[in-house]
Amino acid sequence: MTRLRNLFSDSPVNTGRQNALDLGKAFPILCLPFVHTYIECTTDAGLEHGIPYLFDSILGGPFSAPMWMFAMGVGIVYTRHNATRALIRRGLTIIGFFYLLNTFRFLIPYLIGYGITGDRVQFIDPLLYRFLGNDVLFFAGFAMIVIAFMIWLKIPKWWMFTIALAMSVISTAIGDFDVHNPLGNIFLGYIVGTEDAAGLVISDFPIMRWLIVPVCGYVFGSYLIRAKEEKKFYALVSPIPALIAAIYLPIGIHNEWGMFGPGQNCYYHMSTFDVFISLCLTIGVLGIWFVIGRVLPIKIIRSVRGVSKSITSFYCIHWVFVRWITNLILYVVRRTQILSVSVAFLLSLVIMVVSLWLSRSWHHFKDKRRGLVSI
Numbered sequence: 412m413t414r415l416r417n418l419f420s421d422s423p424v425n426t427g428r429q430n431a432l433d434l435g436k437a438f439p440i441l442c443l444p445f446v447h448t449y450i451e452c453t454t455d456a457g458l459e460h461g462i463p464y465l466f467d468s469i470l471g472g473p474f475s476a477p478m479w480m481f482a483m484g485v486g487i488v489y490t491r492h493n494a495t496r497a498l499i500r501r502g503l504t505i506i507g508f509f510y511l512l513n514t515f516r517f518l519i520p521y522l523i524g525y526g527i528t529g530d531r532v533q534f535i536d537p538l539l540y541r542f543l544g545n546d547v548l549f550f551a552g553f554a555m556i557v558i559a560f561m562i563w564l565k566i567p568k569w570w571m572f573t574i575a576l577a578m579s580v581i582s583t584a585i586g587d588f589d590v591h592n593p594l595g596n597i598f599l600g601y602i603v604g605t606e607d608a609a610g611l612v613i614s615d616f617p618i619m620r621w622l623i624v625p626v627c628g629y630v631f632g633s634y635l636i637r638a639k640e641e642k643k644f645y646a647l648v649s650p651i652p653a654l655i656a657a658i659y660l661p662i663g664i665h666n667e668w669g670m671f672g673p674g675q676n677c678y679y680h681m682s683t684f685d686v687f688i689s690l691c692l693t694i695g696v697l698g699i700w701f702v703i704g705r706v707l708p709i710k711i712i713r714s715v716r717g718v719s720k721s722i723t724s725f726y727c728i729h730w731v732f733v734r735w736i737t738n739l740i741l742y743v744v745r746r747t748q749i750l751s752v753s754v755a756f757l758l759s760l761v762i763m764v765v766s767l768w769l770s771r772s773w774h775h776f777k778d779k780r781r782g783l784v785s786i
Contacts, residue, residue, distance in 0.1 A: 484628020
């Protein structure tokens with residue numbers, strides 16, 4: 412116990428850029444064009460096996476959103492702009508980006524698609540749910556605001572964890588709702604899981620199910636920033652969670668347990684146990700990335716940092732490309748957006764490269780405007 416206490420300082424000492432977190436965020440964000448293109452261009456049956464399953468249910472599942480949301484919690488500890496007002500402003504800005512994104516990935520292309528084809532089922536019937544429905548970007552903003560208020564109320568970090576855990580357990584126990592009203596399902600879906608008989612509700616990442624992930628990141632970050640030696644810290648916290656995840660994942664995937672079951676909401680409305688497994692995987696993977704980050708050349712580390720810093724813009728840009736190409740162009744021209752596995756892979760690769768270039772260019776432009784780089 413004395414050794415454990417000696418590992419941590421009473422004040423922040425490990426305040427530098429965290430390569431493990433940058434690597435942990437960069438890898439899954441670069442997989443997203445593949446994840447979403449395969450979802451849009453593969454039949455439901457096709458998503459149950461092979462490469463589409465790998466991207467949809469595994470790389471796009473516990474390997475992705477839990478890492479970003481956990482890293483966001485760590486980032487709240489590390490940011491210099493950690494005043495309550497600044498965090499709330501940041502959360503509201505993210506929510507604003509969410510609705511702006513939905514304008515360009517749903518509202519505009521769906522109205523164009525309907526104008527060209529007159530297909531109400533494809534473009535108009537799901538539009539309200541698509542435009543207002545929840546996703547990880549809205550959740551990120553919402554969660555940041557909730558955590559900001561917890562910090563403002565001076566709630567101790569372990570009480571924050573207890574509250575978030577209770578929310579997860581309660582929402583898991585009560586299951587999903589259908590209030591038989593579109594707007595009711597949409598806005599209740601931001602808080603708890605909602606699901607209607609028609610399958611139109613977009614209630615991804617409800618706050619009661621997922622708040623525990625960034626809160627755990629916040630707790631993790633509060634120790635990481637005080638760790639005198641990062642190597643010893645990761646050697647302490649990562650091996651056992653990594654072992655738990657390594658044992659469970661093959662069994663869970665094979666048996667289609669929990670978040671690996673049929674349907675999307677088994678992941679988006681994941682149970683408390685699945686959250687536990689996802690957190691074990693996240694902490695275990697961060698330990699692996701920490702080791703890798705110590706041996707990578709500095710040029711690669713700088714490139715990874717660039718990707719990590721541009722996650723929000725990359726997320727928005729790639730989604731616009733995916734929706735316009737698959738839901739509008741392919742559907743209007745071919746009356747189907749289904750593609751072969753190989754063609755979908757090539758399309759995903761092109762979207763990834765273009766989105767990465769545009770997002771990096773956008774951030775470079777902003778940095779120039781702020782005088783952070785030489786012109």
